[in-house]
Amino acid sequence: MAEAAAKTVLDKISQGHLECPICCCLFKDPKMLDCLHSFCLNCLEEMMSKQKPKAKKITCPVCRRETQVPDGGLQSLSSSFFLSSLVDEVKQQEAALGEASAPTATCDCGEGKEAMWRCLDCSDNLCQKCREAHERVKSTKDHQIISLGDWHKSKMPPAEHSKPSKPITRMCTIHNDHPLYFYCDTCDTLICSMCATLDHRSAEHNLLKIDDSIRSFRTEVDNILQEFEKCRQRFKSTEKSIEHARKRLQKKLAQARSDIDAKAEAEITKIRNKAKLLTDKVNEIGQERDSEYEKALMHNRKQMERADQTIAAVNDLMSQADDVELLDLKPKVMHNLEFQKELKCEPANHGPSFIGVKCQDVVSDEDLGEVCVSEKWQSKEEFGKEGTGDGEFQFAARVACFTNGDIVVTDTVLNRLSLFSSTGRYKTSVAQGDAGHQLEAPCGVAVTHDDLLFVTDQKKVKVFDTELQFVREFTLSADDADGQSESDLTAVAVDSQRVAVADMGRKVISVHNLDGSMIASISNNMVKNFLTISNFGRLVFTNYEGQSLLCVNFKGKEMFRVKTFMNGKAAQPTGVLCDDDETIYVAVHSGKRGDSEVQRYDSNGAFVATVAQGLFNPLGMAFTPTGDAVFADIYSVKIFERM
Incomplete structure (x- = not known):
């Protein structure tokens, strides 16, 4: 059983790593192309014979990259000594297991003649005639040939294979009796002491000991591979962002078609043809833009696929070849690693991901509507005014929406929660000291999918129903960040399973189950007054003084920290909100009231566009069940339709 398992492992190694991609047999005299892929010399020669006569380049059948053929022909290409050694080692292991793959007693020429010799470079058995031919041919005359009997005797027993082998002493090709000792960094070649004395003694030749040179070479390769990994992460992040934009485009396309259909039905038959024309126009734009996203994705994937092939080849070489061979191949390795300079990542362009329809009444021969190719919000409703009475505000700071469309507004000066209908009609309110509501200084508000209203109230989080009736409360953990600061709960956000609370006093964001039990506590010196939870399980918040959006x-x-700007100048962010497709919306202030706007960012914190302008002083933000955006704007509440 053990021998069978060992044989299976050897077969897998041979098939996965030691077989020529052309002939699918174990490598024989493998040669390496500039792309670091290796093939049998005979296979390359056969492939070259089918190309144009006297071709100066050979195309790799794996990656299609070209390699300049040396003046001495294909046999002058770099030999893959480590592959030859591995092939030989696998054959020895198979022989030790008693398998049929052990060296045969016949010559590998196929004529059935008795084998008397073994070529260590080709891993072939040779008869006397083949040996003589081997020594005559220019490409093989320097190969090391020993008797087949000596080769069998030289094989180690299986138990000794795990012992580390001594480094092979390579001799100089010019001075055959001198070992290679130096690496000339100027000439990119290995030399012996005689070479150093005779041909590389001038000051322009930078000579290093082999150990020092290989150490420097490995460090250089490691640094480049680390840069490759950073590049891979950038591509991965960009692809994710492109996919988000693409999904948003599909969602917006579907909504645009729905809006068109609704308007078309209202106008019945007379507008059916115009509805179709408009739909075709939307589809055409959508297809063109989706095609661009597809091109960007394919470009980036092909770039990384090519990079991955290069990295795989380099990693195999760096892990399997010996030091001398690595240095011999250094020019080719470094040439291949320069590919990273050519990598060009197509960025995620979020602008074209928006598409909508602005419909209008059809009169005479006017079109059914117009296609909106960029996101723009328009004012829809506004209610409230400055004052202290019902439905009035001194400092409307936070908003939240129930599933029936009702809007909850926090006034942090009046310490009051007010409830309004979706159209702004005042319904009720609770304030500091109201009996039965246990409310002191409400601030942050958020509503769950089952209509529970979470309110931060100084050091506690309190829960109310849709009529602003008190339900329960919970207190955050006493383990604060510095052991001294007191709690000051300023913001709360919810998703389907969790509630997150910003504690500006202790500089902590705590995450809880909906029943108040603790999940996590996160220390962060930048946490302030506004917080939201994204669908990807991230916490997004703003820092007004630091003019930053963080995640x-x-x-x-x-995950990211970016500065916020208006018209090229640093600006202060307040309210923050995440859409279902991970789009982030931020209310941004120039520093004076009456000149604020809402900006859109992607899931990586990259600015996309300004979607609303001219707000007074927007703070808290929320989405209505129908997708409109609601702002607490100091003395009023504004509702914007998202186009």
């Missing part, structure tokens, strides 16, 4: 995961790892 961390539930373990506290910072």
Whole structure:
């Protein structure tokens, strides 16, 4: 059983790593192309014979990259000594297991003649006639040939294969009796002491000991591979962002078609043809833009596929070849690694991901509507005014929406929660000291999918129903960040399973189950007054003084931190909100009231566009069940339709 398992492992190694991609047999005299892929010399020669006569380049059948054929022909290409050694080792292991793959007693020429010799470079058995031919041919005359009997005797027993072998002493090809000792960094070649004395003694030749040179070479390769990994992460992040934009485009396309159909039905038959024309126009734009996204994705994937092939070849070489061979191949390796300079990542263009329809009444021969190719919000409703009475505000700071469309507004000066209908009609309110509501200084508000209203109230989080009736409360953990600061709960956000609370006093974001039990506590000095949870399980928040938009995961790892700007100048962010497709919306202030706007960012924190302008002083933000955006705007509440 053990021998069978060992044989299976050897077969897998042979098939996966030691077979020529052309002939699918174990490598014989493998040669390496500039792309670091290796093939049998005979296979390359046969392939070259089928190309144009006297071709100066050979195309790799794996990656299609070209290699300049040396003046001495294909036999002058770099030999893959480590592959030859591995092939020989596998054959020895198979022989030790008593398998049929052990060296045969006949010559590998196929004529059935008795084998008397073994070529260590080709791993072939040779008869006397083949040996003589081997020594005559220019490409093989320097190969090391020993008797077949000596070769059998030289094989180690299986138990000794695990012992580390001594480094092979390579001799100089010019001075055959001198070992290679130096590496000339100027000439990119291995030399012996005689070479150093005779041909590389001038000051322009930078000579290094082999050990020092290989150490420097490995370090250089490691650094480049690390840059490759960073590049891979950028491609991965960009692809994810492109996919988000593409999904948003599909969602918006579907909504646009739905809007068109609704308007078309209202106008019945007379607008059916115009509806179709408009739909075709939307589809045409959508297809063109989707095609561009597809091109960007395919470009980036092909770039990384090519890079991965190069990295795989380099990694195999670096892990399997010996030091001398690595240095011999250094020019080719470094040439291949320069591919990273050519990598060009197509960025995620979020602008074309938006498409909508602005419909209008059909009169005479006017079109059914117009296609909106960029996102733009327009004012829809506004209610409230400055004052202290019902439905009035001194400092409307936060908003939240129930599933029936009702809007909850927090006034942090009046310490009051007010409830309004979706159209702004005042319904009820609770304030500091109201009996039965246990409310002191409400601030942050958020509503769950089952209509529970979570409110931060100084050091506690309190829960209310749709009529603003008190349900329960919970207190955050006493383990604060510095052991001294007191809690000051300023913001709350919810998703389907969790509630996150910003504690500006202790500089902590705590994450809880909906019943108040603790999940995680995250220390962050930037946490302030506004917070939201994204669908990807991230916490997004703003820092007004630091003019920053930040994102961390539930373990506290910072995913991004970006500065916010208006008209090229640093600006202060307040309210923040995440859409279903991971789009982030931020209310941004120039520093004076009456000149604020809402900006859109992608899931990686990259600015996309300004979607609304001319707000007074927007703070808290929320989405209505129908997708409109609601703002607490100091003395009023504004509702914007998202186009």
